[in-house]
Amino acid sequence: MRLNGAALRQLRNLQYLAIGLLIAGLGCFVPAAGIVRTGSASTGWLWWGAWLLAASGGVGVAAAWSTRCDIRRMARSLRAEAGSEWLEPIDPGSTSLFKLAEAINEVISIAQRTVADAQVQVKSYAIQLKVATAERQHAEAIIKSISDAVLVTSRFDELVLANDSAAKAFDFDLKTAHRTPVDRLLHDPRLVEMIRDMRQSRSVNGRRVIEHDMDMPGGERTYMVTLSGVADSAGEPGGVVAVLHDMTREKEVAQMKNDFVSNVSHELRTPLASIKAYVEMLIDGEADDEHTKAEFYEIIHGESNRLGRLIDNILNISRIESGLVKINKQPQSLSVIAKEAVDVIGPQAKLKRISIVEQLCPVFYQTPADKDMLYQAVLNILSNSVKYTPDGGQITVQTTVDEAGKKLFLRIIDTGVGIPPKDLPHVFDKFYRVEANNKMAKGTGLGLSLVKHIVETVHGGEAIVTSEVGKGTTFTFELDLHE
Numbered sequence: 001m002r003l004n005g006a007a008l009r010q011l012r013n014l015q016y017l018a019i020g021l022l023i024a025g026l027g028c029f030v031p032a033a034g035i036v037r038t039g040s041a042s043t044g045w046l047w048w049g050a051w052l053l054a055a056s057g058g059v060g061v062a063a064a065w066s067t068r069c070d071i072r073r074m075a076r077s078l079r080a081e082a083g084s085e086w087l088e089p090i091d092p093g094s095t096s097l098f099k100l101a102e103a104i105n106e107v108i109s110i111a112q113r114t115v116a117d118a119q120v121q122v123k124s125y126a127i128q129l130k131v132a133t134a135e136r137q138h139a140e141a142i143i144k145s146i147s148d149a150v151l152v153t154s155r156f157d158e159l160v161l162a163n164d165s166a167a168k169a170f171d172f173d174l175k176t177a178h179r180t181p182v183d184r185l186l187h188d189p190r191l192v193e194m195i196r197d198m199r200q201s202r203s204v205n206g207r208r209v210i211e212h213d214m215d216m217p218g219g220e221r222t223y224m225v226t227l228s229g230v231a232d233s234a235g236e237p238g239g240v241v242a243v244l245h246d247m248t249r250e251k252e253v254a255q256m257k258n259d260f261v262s263n264v265s266h267e268l269r270t271p272l273a274s275i276k277a278y279v280e281m282l283i284d285g286e287a288d289d290e291h292t293k294a295e296f297y298e299i300i301h302g303e304s305n306r307l308g309r310l311i312d313n314i315l316n317i318s319r320i321e322s323g324l325v326k327i328n329k330q331p332q333s334l335s336v337i338a339k340e341a342v343d344v345i346g347p348q349a350k351l352k353r354i355s356i357v358e359q360l361c362p363v364f365y366q367t368p369a370d371k372d373m374l375y376q377a378v379l380n381i382l383s384n385s386v387k388y389t390p391d392g393g394q395i396t397v398q399t400t401v402d403e404a405g406k407k408l409f410l411r412i413i414d415t416g417v418g419i420p421p422k423d424l425p426h427v428f429d430k431f432y433r434v435e436a437n438n439k440m441a442k443g444t445g446l447g448l449s450l451v452k453h454i455v456e457t458v459h460g461g462e463a464i465v466t467s468e469v470g471k472g473t474t475f476t477f478e479l480d481l482h483e
Contacts, residue, residue: 149223149244152230153195157182160239169216169244188214191225191242198227198240211247221248256430268310271303313446317430320453327458331482332369334408335360335399341378342397345386352391359398366482367408369459377454380447381412381475388473389416401481410477419467427465428452455479 140161143150149166153159158179167174172185183192190212198208208227213220224245230238278296287293342356349356385395396413419427423434431445455463455477467473 146243148246151182151186151195151242151244152239153182153199153242154179154239155199157192157196157199159185166244169221169246190214194225194227195240195242198229198242201229203229221246222251223247268307271307271310274303275300275307310446313450317446317450317453320450320457327370327373329368329370329459331366332371332374333363333366334369334374334410334477334479335363335365337369337371337375338378338397338399338410341375341382344379345382348383348386349395352386352389352393354386354389354392355394357394357396359396361399361401365399365401365408367459367479368482369479373454373458377451377477378410378412380451384447385412385414385416385473385475389414403481406481406483408479408481410479411474413472413474415472418469418471418473419465420469424465424467428463 143152143161144163146163147165149169150161150163151159151166152161158181159177160179162174162177164174167177170186172180177185182195183189186192191214194208194210194212198206206229208225210225210227211222212225213222224247226243226245228241228243230241278300281287282293282296287296338360339358342358346356382395382397389395393415395415396411398409398411398413400409400411401407402409419434423432426432427434428448428451430449432449433445452463455461459479461477461479464476464478465473466476
């Protein structure tokens with residue numbers, strides 16, 4: 001059987017130890033034997049004992065030196081392995097160090113297994129971290145893409161996540177708002193209280209939907225606030241998710257629909273009631289002579305025409321708003337359209353001795369327009385000017401061009417009764433009529449609303465009105481110049 005280097009060194013050290021012990025024993029035995037034999041310790045025997053003791057000491061020093069060399073070798077081996085990822089077992093060397101080396105190798109083995117397990121665990125955690133990071137980024141992308149304001153708070157009522165809509169609505173900076181208490185970000189105590197109440201309820205699957213009015217920087221807004229509890233990593237109730245849907249416009253539209261239906265019902269009922277009343281009088285024979293009958297027929301005819309105009313205006317506005325109206329845009333001369341409308345309204349103006357002054361630019365200046373619809377808008381404004389201008393007044397129809405700005409302008413200026421300042425912002429609203437001028441002429445309150453839709457919605461222009469009570473009103477159409 002061949003012995004490896006470690007076994008040979010162990011055998012050598014064992015030999016050193018046996019020889020040392022043997023020599024040391026002889027060093028003690030020789031002088032003693034001389035004393036027994038001669039009866040006294042002679043010098044020869046003493047010298048032989050001294051030399052044997054010295055020899056045993058030399059052997060012991062050699063064994064100690066060998067052990068020291070083994071320790072140094074083991075230390076060098078450990079230092080060499082210190083920077084490596086995997087430690088190799090050390091050579092135990094001598095017998096005296098065998099147990100120590102065996103213990104060190106066992107510790108190394110345990111440490112290596114522990115490191116290997118830790119590396120596997122680290123890889124597992126790294127994968128979990130990547131998955132969690134991807135899920136978080138996905139969730140953040142979803143939240144930021146939502147048009148509604150979204151706020152996510154922690155169990156300490158601190159903001160941990162929000163989207164741009166929330167930052168814009170509540171006027172805070174997303175970059176600096178992280179981990180900021182919500183009562184410092186949201187200037188609405190009631191909303192802060194709702195978030196805290198939801199968090200304190202410790203509900204994970206619960207949900208609350210509350211309609212809430214808030215004073216915002218742009219004015220009062222109405223929000224549908226949806227509050228949901230969220231769980232932490234341990235499944236315990238944590239923070240709160242608040243989704244705020246701005247329903248201000250929806251409420252305004254709903255109110256406008258209600259007002260529209262109410263106004264339409266009222267406007268339809270008025271001419272129908274008049275027609276019904278005169279028809280009943282004719283049936284009952286209250287019109288005895290032909291002159292009275294003709295008068296009744298004339299009133300019925302006028303109310304029927306008014307009812308027809310009201311229905312036509314409602315249908316036209318509805319078609320324009322829904323985008324169902326057919327538009328045939330061609331290069332048209334605004335001066336030609338204005339001239340045609342003036343010719344039609346001329347007889348009505350003549351009856352009131354109202355003069356119409358035309359200041360029209362050359363016809364070759366054109367705008368892309370639907371001629372029939374734009375003609376209807378111009379005629380509507382001229383009709384209103386004739387209605388609300390006293391006898392002997394004046395109406396000026398003016399077209400101008402801004403070649404640098406590529407714009408065409410039509411202005412209809414009258415010397416009528418004017419519109420009070422409080423009514424000016426509402427003259428283009430559906431069914432709106434200036435209360436101060438109601439007695440001067442009948443109307444449906446839809447004419448100017450239709451004009452605004454034709455100019456702005458259909459033709460992409462702008463309808464502007466300026467007025468001064470007692471001095472007159474100016475309506476201006478601004479349209480694109482055809483190149």
